[in-house]
Amino acid sequence: MTERSLIPNPCLVAILLVIRDSAGGNLVFHYPPQPRAEASHNTSTWRVGETNTDYTSSNSSFSSSSDEDDEDDRKSRSTIRIYGGITATEKSAVTSQRSRSYDQRSSRRQRDSDHEYDEEEDDDVEGETGGPDWDHVLGFRHDVLAGLLSVPRILSRTRFELSVEQFVFLGYPCYNRADGTWQKRKREKKPKSDSPNVDESKEQQPPSDADNDEEDTKGNDADDEDADALTLSRSRSPNPPPSERKRTKKDFRRVVDPTPSKLAMFHIVFVMNPPQLEYHSRMSDMYDVAKQFTLALKTQQAEDDYVAREAERIIELRERAEKRGDSIHDLWNKILRESTLAAAIATLYQGISASKIAHLKVNDFDFALQIPVMMETAVLPSISEPQLPGMHLSTLRTLGATPSEDEDILLTPHLALLFLEDVEDIIKEVVLDEDQTSLGASFVQFIQNCRPTVSFAQMIQESSPNGILKPENSEYQYVEYFARHLIYWRKARAIMPLHYRRYYIVSPNADMKRLVSQSVIFSKLFPALPPLPKMLSLLSGKPRPYSAYIPSRDHRQAYMDMLAWLMRYGWVTNLLTFAYLKIPKDIKVAVRERQAREQAEAAVEMIQAASMNAAATAAPNSTSPSVLSPSILSTSVENSIANGTAIPIAKTRDTSDDVPRISLSADGDSAISNSRPKTAWSDMTDNSNLAPTRSIGASTNTPTTPFEKPALESSSGQLEDSILYEPSQPTSLESAWMERITDGQPPDIVVLFDRLVKYLNGQHAIEGIALREAISKRELKRALNAMDRYIVYCRHW
């Protein structure tokens, strides 16, 4: 139910900055100036980028209850200081009155349709001047919110998650140290037992407080550990690029004057409104952003009291504006101009709420934050599933933003990088604040060298012809690092290198709604080529290699460039080939007969051995020549040998605990093998009193033990063609089949086929095999052609 949706939806309503100092808690700044609950519903559950109208109505009429509140009550109520909030005396009667009218207005708005809401809001903005505009945020009174969010110290540096009706407040509150400073003391100077965390917990908590759970404490330590060398990549992001990680401030560890800051705590709160069924995934995505942002601010606060200074400046501006009676828009513009922290919060809000990357600068420290988005999917959504138009389709386990187990490390060096933006723009962004390091230079060089037609491996070989391509290769490590970096920051996607011999089809996930706008761009970019609708129409027919569309060799480069463009915007997808191994009936029959023969021979040997060892082997109870059981094996084998009848395959499997793998047809040979005990033949010699298990002549068999059921099926079941579905882990019967199908092939084909067989499970693109196994395409083709009768091909992305 709560599975991750592929559609980005940040559900972000607002970002708040709450601090606590000697005067108590204060909501210093929030962005946007007048947040709306509906803001979070800008993306639909059903389609990327489609405005959703169906579910907005579910917003509850949240502030209605406060309408009925009696004003006097409220005033009297607010004098009780349960929370260290702003004292009630700060509120004049006038402001209360105004706020009351605001309440009524906002509740009226909620009854109105979205459209009317917009108009009315504009009216308000123009019609009303005066401070109290910002005394209510999201329908809460300013001081109530401040009290709620200036959390007690016990919640410092833990995940803070509070919801009030539909709003969720998420954050990572940060308190100063017990001694009132923010600076981390040097480890060397302090014995470990005296670390700040211990101080804190001693002071704040009774010794055996369960609330101070182990994980959080550890988390604190870790945060302190790397607070200085802040990498903004604690959870999922890889290291930021040289450009973004770079600090302009060189004197990073300069001595900070040790006077304690006035600031006791700051708390960046992300107000969200996630859809119920996506609650957990949306929250955890945002928490990563919240924590990274908070940690960045904490570093700056520790360095030169940055947050405290900025907060002070904002409060000052607010007080001045209140005296002058400025409008909320004037004030907010002023704040954004004068406070870099406020500007950063605004940028962060705008970026994140649009599912984009937010490029931030706090106190001359540059970094970027984002909620990572999915850029490709293997599964095409069905007609009744949320649609993802424009998203690239591929089952290839390509390179992700971070290394994961899903990746195919043998294949990744053979992938190429497809840029999703113009290379010049990407380079510009890198160069923009380049700090001349060699890493930055080679990063730019890498970007320039990347071609969607050239795999990483080829790239490396070009630059250093003797470089051996291995994942361990240090040069490759760099390439991979750069590639991942570009992928994480949405600049590129890893693909199977484009080639004119490959097949490309119009992606079933192409965003047809963008056809009109994109065809214009297309004809500007490729004026000499057929227009976009024509191209797509050409690619619509029966799949053909891409070269079939290229009129001449001279056109090849232009057509490949166009292909890259089509891939970039998800218009086309690479049609890959997958294969299954089919075992025809005749092979099974042949194997069965041969095994019967072998069994008989083995049995004869066994009898000879057994008769030498023990006297108890021959049990004289067998009357029917067709009954075979281990206990009476000697007799029955003798009989069957005498009669020339085939003995069913008994020793088929080495492992009895495997789940049945073949259920493709009514073929029972594998079923029996599943239930057979391990190494039936060797068991038999010691344990000669096993129950009878099977007979050959199907009709004569009457099962008496559970053991016999599969036996019955096996012997009576028709042998049929079937698909083998894990050729890499065959049962011994399956191995026998596979051996049999290569009979009569030249030895080199047999060897090759043995290597290939593990790919014939419908999950590996044939196009990747040659690269992965480092065999030539011709060899691969030869081997597959030789075995053509046994392979079922299918084509998808």
Next chain:
Amino acid sequence: MSIKCIFYSYFDADKGPRVLYQVPENSVTPSTENPSQSPSLFHFDKISDYIIPKQQLCDRLITFCRNHYRLLGYPICLEDDKYDRNEFIFNFVIVLDESEEFSSYKPVVKKLARQFKALEEQTGFLWNEVTRSSVYTLIEQVMEDLNSYCECMIPINESNTINLKLFPVIPPPAPIKAFHVPISTVRFESIMDSNWDLTMQRIIPYIDGINSVRRISELADADYTLTKKCISELLYYGCIIIVDVFRFANIYAVNSELCAFVNDSTGLHEECQAYISSTGRILDFPSILELYTSLRQGLSVAEWSLENAERLRDVDVRRFIQFGIIKGFLYRVHKYPVRIDDGTGAVAAVNPPLAAGAGSAVSLPGLMMGGGLGGADTMGSLVAGKTGKSITTGSGILMADKGLPLLRFLDGAHHFDSICTDLQQSEKEVLKNLAAYPIEIVDR
């Protein structure tokens, strides 16, 4: 899914926020005999601000996370002279694991709070020390029943009963389109009775896996909007699945889910064999697989049937295709007619008043860049229907009149299924009406 703890807390005029009853004991406050021992879940005292909040925050659902537990509460504030400080704040809190899907508990918490509010208002149930002593048993019962049966019915007195039930939250159904074809997954005749919605009763006989939503509303003589709503409702409760209109001219191809179908060991193969058989004879699985994989882009079902006539003798082609669609390893390749500009070949912008906002907004600048005079001409011809290239060809004016409603579908965002059901014309008729216009057909 289960409730870890339920506790009842209130604001004590002397002692502040207190926990009076908790199930199980010592979950959120230390026991009185052994105060040094930590409560098993978390410390109530540290976070009591979020459980007994200010008055402004009462009467709202408040959840809070602590120590990997999620607390769901609905604080109630009552005002009366009889209370100390003239008000009484209490909260019944349900504690769950933080990772738990908690949406179905939200209405339960709310209802529980409102019920006790009503009880308190009627009889002073919680304020009175005698009656409130039963609270422990009540919340214990609620917790046990909800954990075991997902519902509870506990009588309190002759006029009050706690009736709670956890309803699963189902994701909203996909928007229903006119060309969608519903297939039932249940036997409607066995579950439907005369109390059902009238439109529902009318349309259900026509849900046969062949009729589109539009066609169903026509056949049942039911309002189209109501029909759509009914279908949507049925989809929400999983009584139907949605497929596309089956025609022999359609194109299908396998998708990446095929592998899961082939590797299935839950009897899907047998189900498939039985479902697709028209004569009772069973086709072996590799043949079925080969048939499915031979479906491909650019090949209509009709052509494919001819190619595989021999193997399809015992197969119902419609059911064969439908099985793949239902199980999700087959996808429909839709045809999108795109009207192109004669001169440039770019998509010709169509800008009638009915066209969708987003599409037309981008198309205007597109026109300017894309074709200059030619583009403007076409534009004029569409809107005014008097001048322009397309009109001059053949029986231009007649064509334009007939074609006009359909021209707005030619921006590439509409496939033939959608156009045909909207215009209630066959694909042939549509193509005939389009004959005068330069179009490209994109298969997707």
